[in-house]
Each structure stands twice: as structure tokens, then as C-alpha cells.
Amino acid sequence: MTISLIAFAILLAMVFVRIPIAFAMAIVGGVGFAILRGWAPAGAMVGNAVFETGLNYSLSVVPLFIFMGNVLAGSGIAQGLFSAADRVFGRMRGGLAMATVLSCGGFSAVCGSSLATAATMSKVAMPSMRRFGYSDSLATGSIAAGGTLGILIPPSVVLIIFGLLTEADIGKLFLAGIIPGIVGIIGYLVAVMVAVRLKPELAPKVGEVMPMTRQDAISVAAVLALFAFIMIGIYGGLFTPIEAAGMGAFAALIIAGLTGGLTRPALWAAFLDSATASAMIFAIIIGAEIFSNFVTFAGLPDSLSQIVEGLGLSAWTVLLLIVLIYLVLGCFLESLSMILLTVPVFYPVISNLDFGLAVLADPDAVLIWFAIIVVVVTEISLITPPIGMNVFVLRSVLPDVTLGTIFRGVFVFWVADIFRLALIIGVPALSLWLVT
Amino acid sequence: MSAPAPDMIPGRVPHRQARWYRALAVVAALLIALMIGVTCIDVFGRYLLNRPFGGAYELTQMLLAALVFVALPLTTADGGHVEVDLALHMFSRRVQVLMGRLAGLVSAAALAYFAWRLAVIGLDQWHEGTRSASLMLPMAPLAFLAAISCAVSSLILILPRDEVAA
Amino acid sequence: EELIMSSWLPPKHPIVVNAFKPWAEAVEKATDGRVTVRIMGKPLGSPPAHFDMARDGVADITYGLHSFTEDDRFNRARLGQFSFLGDDAIANSKAYWKIYGGTLNAAEEHKGTHLLGLFMHGPGLLHNNKRKIETVADMKGLKIRVPGGYVADLVGALGATPLFMSSPEVYEKLSRGVIDGVAFTYEAMTAFNLVDDIKYSMTVPGGIYNTTWFFVINEAKWNALSDEDRAAIEALSGEAFAERVGQAWNDADSAAKAEIGDKVDFYQASPEIVAALKAKAGELEQKWSDSLGQGYDGAAALAEFRKETGVNLE
Ligand code: NA
Numbered sequence A: 001m002t003i004s005l006i007a008f009a010i011l012l013a014m015v016f017v018r019i020p021i022a023f024a025m026a027i028v029g030g031v032g033f034a035i036l037r038g039w040a041p042a043g044a045m046v047g048n049a050v051f052e053t054g055l056n057y058s059l060s061v062v063p064l065f066i067f068m069g070n071v072l073a074g075s076g077i078a079q080g081l082f083s084a085a086d087r088v089f090g091r092m093r094g095g096l097a098m099a100t101v102l103s104c105g106g107f108s109a110v111c112g113s114s115l116a117t118a119a120t121m122s123k124v125a126m127p128s129m130r131r132f133g134y135s136d137s138l139a140t141g142s143i144a145a146g147g148t149l150g151i152l153i154p155p156s157v158v159l160i161i162f163g164l165l166t167e168a169d170i171g172k173l174f175l176a177g178i179i180p181g182i183v184g185i186i187g188y189l190v191a192v193m194v195a196v197r198l199k200p201e202l203a204p205k206v207g208e209v210m211p212m213t214r215q216d217a218i219s220v221a222a223v224l225a226l227f228a229f230i231m232i233g234i235y236g237g238l239f240t241p242i243e244a245a246g247m248g249a250f251a252a253l254i255i256a257g258l259t260g261g262l263t264r265p266a267l268w269a270a271f272l273d274s275a276t277a278s279a280m281i282f283a284i285i286i287g288a289e290i291f292s293n294f295v296t297f298a299g300l301p302d303s304l305s306q307i308v309e310g311l312g313l314s315a316w317t318v319l320l321l322i323v324l325i326y327l328v329l330g331c332f333l334e335s336l337s338m339i340l341l342t343v344p345v346f347y348p349v350i351s352n353l354d355f356g357l358a359v360l361a362d363p364d365a366v367l368i369w370f371a372i373i374v375v376v377v378t379e380i381s382l383i384t385p386p387i388g389m390n391v392f393v394l395r396s397v398l399p400d401v402t403l404g405t406i407f408r409g410v411f412v413f414w415v416a417d418i419f420r421l422a423l424i425i426g427v428p429a430l431s432l433w434l435v436t
Numbered sequence B: 001m002s003a004p005a006p007d008m009i010p011g012r013v014p015h016r017q018a019r020w021y022r023a024l025a026v027v028a029a030l031l032i033a034l035m036i037g038v039t040c041i042d043v044f045g046r047y048l049l050n051r052p053f054g055g056a057y058e059l060t061q062m063l064l065a066a067l068v069f070v071a072l073p074l075t076t077a078d079g080g081h082v083e084v085d086l087a088l089h090m091f092s093r094r095v096q097v098l099m100g101r102l103a104g105l106v107s108a109a110a111l112a113y114f115a116w117r118l119a120v121i122g123l124d125q126w127h128e129g130t131r132s133a134s135l136m137l138p139m140a141p142l143a144f145l146a147a148i149s150c151a152v153s154s155l156i157l158i159l160p161r162d163e164v165a166a
Numbered sequence C: 001e002e003l004i005m006s007s008w009l010p011p012k013h014p015i016v017v018n019a020f021k022p023w024a025e026a027v028e029k030a031t032d033g034r035v036t037v038r039i040m041g042k043p044l045g046s047p048p049a050h051f052d053m054a055r056d057g058v059a060d061i062t063y064g065l066h067s068f069t070e071d072d073r074f075n076r077a078r079l080g081q082f083s084f085l086g087d088d089a090i091a092n093s094k095a096y097w098k099i100y101g102g103t104l105n106a107a108e109e110h111k112g113t114h115l116l117g118l119f120m121h122g123p124g125l126l127h128n129n130k131r132k133i134e135t136v137a138d139m140k141g142l143k144i145r146v147p148g149g150y151v152a153d154l155v156g157a158l159g160a161t162p163l164f165m166s167s168p169e170v171y172e173k174l175s176r177g178v179i180d181g182v183a184f185t186y187e188a189m190t191a192f193n194l195v196d197d198i199k200y201s202m203t204v205p206g207g208i209y210n211t212t213w214f215f216v217i218n219e220a221k222w223n224a225l226s227d228e229d230r231a232a233i234e235a236l237s238g239e240a241f242a243e244r245v246g247q248a249w250n251d252a253d254s255a256a257k258a259e260i261g262d263k264v265d266f267y268q269a270s271p272e273i274v275a276a277l278k279a280k281a282g283e284l285e286q287k288w289s290d291s292l293g294q295g296y297d298g299a300a301a302l303a304e305f306r307k308e309t310g311v312n313l314e
């Protein structure tokens, strides 16, 4: 236990002097393993982790789901979604921010990653909000928060990785994310309303809505069609959730071809960006694998389970403690590494608990419910300072906005997220209703 | 965080014009296209022709590994690995540069170690004749590709910027 | 001395619960607590890496399938992967330990490790949800998931299409109709939740296939143990472990059969099917035997194996 905590502290220190998190995890994990077990075994373990992660069939969804989102982004579909959403809220104060949230939710239905969702929507929504005099904080906050929905509303790379870590049914995990995702959209809409009610200067009343063009209607139809294709394909038994990534990417190319919005440079950029983003994600997965092999070896999961059992806490107390740990870790850890490092540790603890609810009588149900809780706390971590990946994405896309401004703008959405988290913990049926 | 802006047009950043970068990028794009193709052939084959593609599972695995390792030098050259530069503002510009250099060297060391271990795996598989279970494809070349990819990525972090862009 | 064991099967898998864990406890007891075995909750590498992990000392003790990857190093291990080898996992495992471990010099194929056990599971069956296979013609066009190259050749020769995928993928593919059937054990039918998607299960006398497993400890670690402790562990390993793990597989098969009840139509393969299988199997066995080279007689080893397990091929 102590050695694992020391390792975590060194890891954080290395991350703060700007060593890429993937390599920091690999180094601390590899050296730690070598200290406990010798250099030759550590070398063999590291080599295996690097090679076998590349060969992991289920992770083939990473490049393909990202490519699917990139193709749609490159063909102007995100712009169409945003304009259409603006028709719904445009006349209200803060309407553009609400349209941002809604179109983020829509784009999440065809994009597996939160970072990609935030990056895409920022290019579409930010110019409009600036033109109409929205404050940078509300504008960027709504994009950063809305973008987090990318990993909750299916398809989701994070849910697939959770399924990999716990052998949960990925098809069920996808279904489970839908209602909490809609709850998330509603929560964010309310957050915008509250923010502009308290501080009207954040968003001037626009009063006019952008004209809805034929192109916008096509975009909405395209997103609905692709989402339906994926869902019907998975649940109609045509292909597996893993295959859905390849089929979805293919369908996205067809749709882009039909709508004619995808230029050759945009297609090239979609390919290149999917490749580089995948290498970045795989580097993190490899680092996390090495680090968690070390932590497993050092006995952290076992001692944690023993401590929890020894304390004799109720199931709900344990769950709340775990959520609290996640919220704290979420400040410091990058989201994917957080899941890769913690789920193998916490999942055995959770799976042994009895929550005393009929809806959670089945261990599979507990697992699915826990998956959604983990994804929601991960969404929160994406916008929690100091390390909030979605906020970083926005800053890299909008270099003239300060981190402080974005984090200030995100605050109301963070509050909405805490309410949503409480709701999802308190009402497991929200996650399980579609599954059973 | 210095992930590249997703709309970055190739050619805008010097190293992205470099011949090696463009060549690897073309291969990576081809690998993604092949992965999509393999899934399509498998899924369409099974319904339209009643002829599923028995090697789809294994081919996807190997294409994925190839993609990851072909793309790794690209990401590395982009400075695309997730890093946190929040604490940097507390230091002077000189210290910042120094920390960046140090982080690069530490990362390069990790990548060089990966390269060595992957080469060991490759040699092992070469001697044992390790093949994939259904398509009987030899695994060693993939391990060597991974080793070279990590070695190149390590070099990219050590070489000065303008040489990388050359 | 604490020995680290990396385990990739789910922690609740019958052979983890009923063979490896009790074995670990028995080791501790037999050595008066001088040697303990800690089974990791999470494997320290992917399943196919597990032999190398023991050899390289990533973990001290590992187990796994010889057929995880195709290579030349476990060639003689294929002895236990053919058809018609036996319906009882205990007898199978004991014969396998005796013949592969003895005459065929398994130790040489497991260099860098010390063998704690070699074993097999119960008989493999051919399950499908399309039709009762009674003639060779019934096999035509069936898409069958197979565990490896040998079974692929076998069902391919009978006109079916063999497909490869990992075991957990089978549920997804079978329930979606991507595949029509699978070559699996009784135990796997319940373990992978396939019962609702299987209608007919054809048994072949002695099994249509089997898989072979190694259970090894890092050689240096083994040599570092005292003679007394090694003797104590030896007594629990080899044939004794074959008995223990064979029992665990048998019990798992029985539990699965009881759970399935009459939800699946189990039936004996017709003489026509058995004859067709035998013809192709004989060919493949001969090819394997020829590949072993000087000093090893595969055909004789197979004959001896069948004599041990009481399978009569005539
Ligand atoms: Na999504």
C-alpha cells in the first residue's frame, strides 16, 4: 500500500514537470517493478505490455470511432447540428450556449471521444457565440462541458475500455449510457439558464435565429441515420459493438460522400488526425498497463479490498468513498489513465458489495451501474482543474482564451454534473432501465 | 497539453512537410482504410454472400498494431503526447526550456527502452517461428516494426527540431 | 518464500477455484508455510504471454494453453489436441502427463521453466443452432468457430467453414448468427452463456478436440527452493495435479450438463460422421507424427495415449 502511494506521488511529480503522462506511468511502473522483482523480469513485462496492447482486437474501435467522428466533422455536419439546435433555443437568453450543449449531445451520438467532440464543436459554436457578444467564459464553458457527453452517449471508447477491463457486455453498457446522457444534456441546459439569469451580461439576447438551410437539415438527418445505423446494427444482431466501429466509419464515409461536404484536404486531415490521436491514446494505455502491473504486483488491489472489508462499512458508504476518491483523482489524473488505473482496483471491491436494492440484485446490473458512475465522474474530471483535458483542448484550439476563463465558465456545468452524479447514484434505474 | 489542432492542414507546420512524415502518414491512412475494409468484407460477406472472412479477427489485430506503431513517430514529432504544462508559468523562460528538454530526454529514454525490449521479443519470435493462429502470419516482423517505431520516436525527441523537419 | 502466480482466467473459473487455489493452499501446508503462493487478482500480461512470463520471471508460476500462438516450440505438445483421445479429464490429463511429459520429453519444449503439470480438459463437442448433423452433407455451409488449426482442418474437410475468434467473442457472434456453431466443451457452454443459442450438440467418442495446458514455475526460482520443499511440491504436482485439475474439469462439465438439462439436444455422432472424421484425423495425425523428426514416434505416442484412456479407434 505504502509503496503504491509513493509511486503515485512520484508519478504526479513527473507529470508536473511536463513529462508526458504515458511515459511517466511507464517509467514509474517499470522501475518500480524492477525494484520489486529485478530488471530482467521488468524488461520482459514492459516489452509484453507494449507489444500486446497494439495487438488488442477490442481496441481497434479507438482509431475507427475517432475516424468516424472526424469524417463527419470534416464534412460540415457539426455546423448543421449547431444551426438546427439554434432554431430550438435561439430566441432565449443564452440560446446559443444552449444550442451548443444540445449539438454537443447530438454529435456525441456519432463520436466516441469527448476530446474530439469538444474540439469539433468549438470550431463550430465558438465563432457564432463570439460574434453575438457572448462572454468567453460561458461560451468555452458550454463547449468544454457539452463535449464531455462524447464518452457517455454511445458510441463510446471509454465504455468499451471499461468493458474490456471488467468483461462487461459492451452492448449493454452502450444502452445504459443513453438516459444518463440525456439527463446530462438537460442538466447543462438548466445550468445555462441559471447562469444567464444570475449574470445576464454573460449572454446578450440575440432575438434572431440563424436561418435553417437545407444543408442543416441534411446534417441532422445524417447524424440520426448514422446513430440509428449503429444502434440497429448492434441490437438488431447485424454486427458486434467492436465491428460497429468499422461499419460506422464506412457509413460515415458514405454519408460524407452523399452530402458532398467532405473535401480532399479534410478527408486527409481526418485520416491523419485519427492516426496520431490513436498513437497518443495507445501510448497512454501502454503506460497505464505497465503502471498497473506494478501496482497489482505491489498488492494495492488486495490490501484495498482487505481494508474495506476490515472496516465493515456499508455498501453505500464504500461507493460514496470511491466516488470521492474519483473526484479527487479526477483533479490530477488524465481521464483515460484514471480509468485504466482505478477500475481494476475498485471493480473487485464493488462487485463484492450488496446494495440491498432489487434492481441491483444481479451482479451484472451493479457492474453496468458502476460503469455509468465511473464515466460520469470521468466526465467531471475532464473539466476539473488543474488537469481538465477538455479545457486543454479548448485552449489549444483557442489560444487567446486563458485557462482561468475556461475553468470559470465551466463552474456552473460542474455544479450541474454533481447533481447528475447524485441522481445517477441514487436512482440506479436511470442507468439500468433500457438494459433490462 | 499540446495536442495538434484537429484542423491542422498538412504543410502548415514544417515537420509535417518532411518526406518521412508524409510517407508514414500515407501508410497510416492506408492502414485505417484497410481496417475499415476488413470489417466491411467480413460483415457484408457474411450477409450478402454467406461467406464470412475467417481471418478478419486476426487481420484487424495486426493492422491495428501496425497502425499504432506507424503513427507513433508522427504523434511524437507533433508533440502530441498528453502532457501538462500548468506549473510552467511559475518558472522563467529559461527554466521552461530546460524542463522541456529534460522531459524530452526522459521520454526518449523510455522509448529507447521500449525499442530494445521489442527487438528482444522480435528475435525471440523469429527463432521460435511464432505465427498467428489462423492466418499463419509470422509475428516477428510486427515486433521489429514496433521496435523501429519506438527507436525512431526516441530519436525524434533527441534531435533538434529543424533536423526533424528536414 | 512467496511465489507469485499470474492467472488470466476469471477468478471464479472452476479450475482456478477448484484446482489452482487448492493446490496453492496445499503447497503452503506441505511446506509448513515456508513456501506460499500468491495468486494475482489481475494477470501481469496477456494470456498468450504467460509461458514467457514464467520463463522470464515476470511471474514465478503461470499456466496457459500450448496453442495460444502457432510456433515450433510446442510441436510435440499437440499430442493432446487430436480427436478421439478420451472422455474423462482425469484419465486424459494423467495420460498426457505420462506420455508427453515422459516419452515425448515435454521438459525440453518448456526450457527455462520447471513443469508443475500438464493437463487437458473434458471432451470437446460440436455445437450448433442450425440442424442435427447426421450426414457429412449436413456439415456443408455451417460456419463453425474453432479453437485452432487442427479442428479447422477437420471441419473444413467435412465442408463446414471454420472461423477463428477469441472465446468471449463467441457469445456475440453466435447470438447474432454470425456463426452457426462452435467446437467447445460442456463447461464452456455455460461459462460463455451459450445455452440459449445452441440447439444441437454432437458428441464424438473421445471428443472431437481437446486443448493442452502447461503449468510451470520459473526454473531459477525452482532451483532456489530447498530440496525438502521441492520434494513436497513435486508430490502435489505432475500426476497428482493431473488428478486434481482433471477432477475440476469433470465437475465443471457435470455441473454444466445439469444446468443445461434438456435445453440442448445432445446426441452421438452417426457412424458416417465418425468415419469421415477418422479419415481426415488419421491424415492429420500422420502429418504431425512425420513432423516430429528423429527420436520421437508420434503415432506410437497416440496409440499409447488411447490405450491409457481406453479409447478404441477400430
Ligand atoms: Na459518443
Ligand code: NA
Pocket (backbone or CB within 6 Å): A330, A331, A332, A333, A380, A381, A382, A383, A384, A385, A386, A387, A388, A389
Ligand atoms: Na481533472
